[in-house]
Amino acid sequence: MASKINPRFAEELKQYGSVNFNACYNCGNCTAVCSLSTPEQSFPREMVRLSALGLEDELKQSLKPWECYYCGECTTQCPQTANPGELMMSLRRWLTAQYDWTGLSGLLYRSLSFTIAALLLVAAGVLLFARSTGFDAERLIHVGHLFEMLAIGTVFLVIFVPNLLRMWYFTIVKQKVRVPLKSYFSALPELFVNMFTQKRAKDCDEDDNFRWLEHMVLVFAYLSLLFTTVFLNWFGSEHLFVILLGYLESLLVFVITIHFVSGRIKRNKSLNKFSQPSDWLFVIWLLLMGLSAFLVRLFIDLQLLENNIWMHILHLTVLAQWALIIVPFGKWTHFLYRSFAHYFVKIKTMQEA
């Protein structure tokens, strides 16, 4: 099969945050120092090569960018300062844009002004809606709750299902992987284990498990906060247990994200050195989500919300921006694509075995 070369690929990838990868002189040091690289899945040098050559189709069909959890060792030890770690990161952004059928992901990653415009548009929508209700607290809480449920369902069906099918098509169908349907079931544990524990991230940074632990706690806190607000109706609940649970979850979310944001400000790790707008957006909005949810419930409990409805409108704005922009088209998707990548890799190995 003839390979198609895109000579402008480096320029394109730069918009997704790649740094200096053309300096690579192909020594393989990055692959050798990577603690996740195995004889079956050797990276990142291959990805650097494919990117330097502009072999888009090969990149699109590869799952290797998702295998990397960015400990930054390859970048620290790279003799050419070609920054393979950041290349893998930018490839993940680029792949996210490739999987997305709407094309909005790519637009958001490439253009900061488009991102800001989208955020403002959503904020304006929320404000207009709030005005139409006459700033009625009860109504706002009720609609906010309905909106959450509706958004989850819609985003899942309209965006995630088609995008995951596209990912499957690129990485499994196009790669001519043929496995019996049974394999799709027997590989399922791989999907869920990786989705909820990120167990491979634990092997990523051999000396420091804290980053993995912190991330896992955040994932659990975020998912259970979602569950508590949507299905246990935290803001409307009278149960002490539910109320306290919600407080704990939202507290964990904003405390951990404050730590993440400060890391990115201090640039204390390889991972934090080249933050893109999409990274900032993801982590700051998650922080705002946790914090505003916490405060809304606090205002409810202190009976302040009636006179301070702005607090809830603020929360609703953050929520809407999160649910309509960041979750379907932004960095949130790495939660799905990464776990599905491990699932697909597992399926592939089943074919080979």
Place this chain on the structure above:
Amino acid sequence: MNEEKKIIHYDALVVGGGIAGGEAALNLANSGYRVLLVEKERSLGGKMILLSKVFPTLDCSACITTPKVSEIARHKNITIFTESEVTTIDKRSENDFVAQITKKPRYVHVEDCTACQLCEQACPVSVRDEYQQGLIGRKAAFIPFSIANPKAAAIDIENCTLCGACEKVCPTHCIDFTMQPEQFELHARTVVMATGFNLFDPLEIPRYGYGQHKNVITSMQMEREIAPTRPFNTILRPGDGKVPDKIAYVLCAGSRDASVGNPICSQICCMYSIKQAQLLMGALPMADVTIYYINIRSFGKGFEEFYQQAKGMGVSFVKGKIGTIKEKENGNLILRYEDISEGVVKEAEHDMVVLSVGVKSNPDAGKIFPQGALKLDPHRFVAQTDLMGSPAKTSIDGVFVAGTASAPMDIPDSILSAGSASSEAISYIKQHQEA
């Protein structure tokens, strides 16, 4: 300390008594100029005198260096200061350089010493032998190495316990603990900088485990193991004295590596590793030798043929930089790398690993001249201000650079460079001679 400063006059000052400085001094002396050659070590000959054989001819390095060093030492126009340092050089005007030189005490009167080694036998102090690259020990009263020049005992005063045992056995009474540093003020008409290079210190790459894994050695240590004046008379791995049979070479250990601050190619490591591999194939016919490389740079005369010859002899060449080296309990080493030809990460077990350490600049050259008058290049080698037209010229008119003080280079290039520096120096003296 002897505060009295002796004032001396020479035509030329050569800083550094390695192969480049020696060659430059000889050329100047043979043209009738009086030369002061200043060497900071205890012997002339620099790094070359310690090498085994030279590439690509496989000539014995010592057999080339020793006669040359003797010629330098016996030349009537050359005065040698060993264990001496040029602290400053001031240019007063053209043809008028004033240098301050400190000559450290050897505690042995060289002219009386017969190199009988009785002091060595008497000395109770054992320390690592730096000339054998720490592979074996030496005494604190010692002859630096068997082909050193001057071949005379020296006292390592840092480690000496001042027990006086050497003094008692010395038949010529040449040991003198009352010796003091001497200060000289030299007036010279030209200066040749031949300050050489430093080897890369592999402790800067902790993932290679040098200094922790016992059977990871540097190429300079291997050079000693295969030299005619070698310490063990065979090849041994230092951990347990076993004769190795699966040896790995790690190329670009500290060269072409921006992560350790040395992004440039050292120019010699590919070839000296190939040379050592060939010598090892001779010394240990049953051993496997594998060279892990990024690119083999065999660019010089006869180099590519030499590389092909090594392949023909059965040396394995694997493209892929070594990422990490781990030690097994039996002292063997696990090398992790990506085999670039297959794109697959692999691990290989070897019983001895040689780090082909690179060439780093010797930034001392820049410190000798006041206010940074001698410009250095970005890698802190002496800058060549007219690289294409007159490569021996530096940023100071009348100061010339020879050998690896200007850049990494091999022995033939160092000698060529010394020839260029000495003829530039002669022409400078002539141009500015008072009519």
